[in-house]
Amino acid sequence: MAPDRLPHEKGFHVSWDQLHRDARALAWRLDGQGPDNGAWRAVVGITRGGMAPAMIVSRELDIRLVDTISVKSYNHQSQSAPVIIKMPDRDLVGDGTGVLIVDDLVDTGRTLEVVRATMPKAHVATVYAKPMGRPQVDTYITEVSQDTWIFFPWDMALQYVKPYRAGE
Ligand SMILES: O=P(O)(O)OC[C@H]1O[C@H](OP(=O)(O)OP(=O)(O)O)[C@H](O)[C@@H]1O
Ligand SMILES: Nc1nc2[nH]cnc2c(=O)[nH]1
Numbered sequence: 001m002a003p004d005r006l007p008h009e010k011g012f013h014v015s016w017d018q019l020h021r022d023a024r025a026l027a028w029r030l031d032g033q034g035p036d037n038g039a040w041r042a043v044v045g046i047t048r049g050g051m052a053p054a055m056i057v058s059r060e061l062d063i064r065l066v067d068t069i070s071v072k073s074y075n076h077q078s079q080s081a082p083v084i085i086k087m088p089d090r091d092l093v094g095d096g097t098g099v100l101i102v103d104d105l106v107d108t109g110r111t112l113e114v115v116r117a118t119m120p121k122a123h124v125a126t127v128y129a130k131p132m133g134r135p136q137v138d139t140y141i142t143e144v145s146q147d148t149w150i151f152f153p154w155d156m157a158l159q160y161v162k163p164y165r166a167g168e
């Protein structure tokens with residue numbers, strides 16, 4: 001096993017195209033589910049990974065009010081207690097009513113626990129979810145097992161791969 005995959009058993013590699021399709025699927029699922037005649041008031045993306053799906057969801061649902069919340073917790077694959085280092089505009093998000101919080105994935109759920117506490121009435125949506133974090137999410141698209149590490153396109157590059165039967 002490649003050392004950069006430890007301690008997870010499996011790798012789930014997501015291309016830009018796949019992320020685009022899955023974020024669009026998330027938007028379609030959320031369409032018409034907002035509290036104001038089905039409409040959502042604003043999108044809040046959780047930096048940094050939530051910014052790409054937040055952009056796609058806000059584009060699909062024609063939501064022009066977009067803000068971010070910045071949370072720092074993971075350093076590579078090791079997690080420390082999540083800390084909010086930047087809040088969204090309080091006048092915009094209020095208690096979270098009509099706000100869609102968007103992140104790329106939920107793993108342990110610790111990031112969303114901290115974010116939810118700041119906007120208790122918001123709807124939380126992620127593209128991918130692992131079982132431990134699922135209770136923190138209202139809507140998600142694809143579930144992967146807890147021992148899977150999800151690799152996003154912004155963390156990868158195309159590179160040469162040797163054929164299975166490499167010439168001697
Ligand atoms: O459910 P949890 O166990 O809290 O993990 C999920 C969070 O971890 C990743 O972010 P990360 O902290 O790596 O920061 P980044 O988005 O800036 O890359 C991911 O984008 C989620 O925000
Ligand atoms: N890229 C990435 N970041 C994470 N943060 C917590 N879990 C994951 C994961 O599976 N992949």
Ligand SMILES: [Mg+2]
Pocket residue numbers: 046047048049050103
């Ligand atoms: Mg993140």
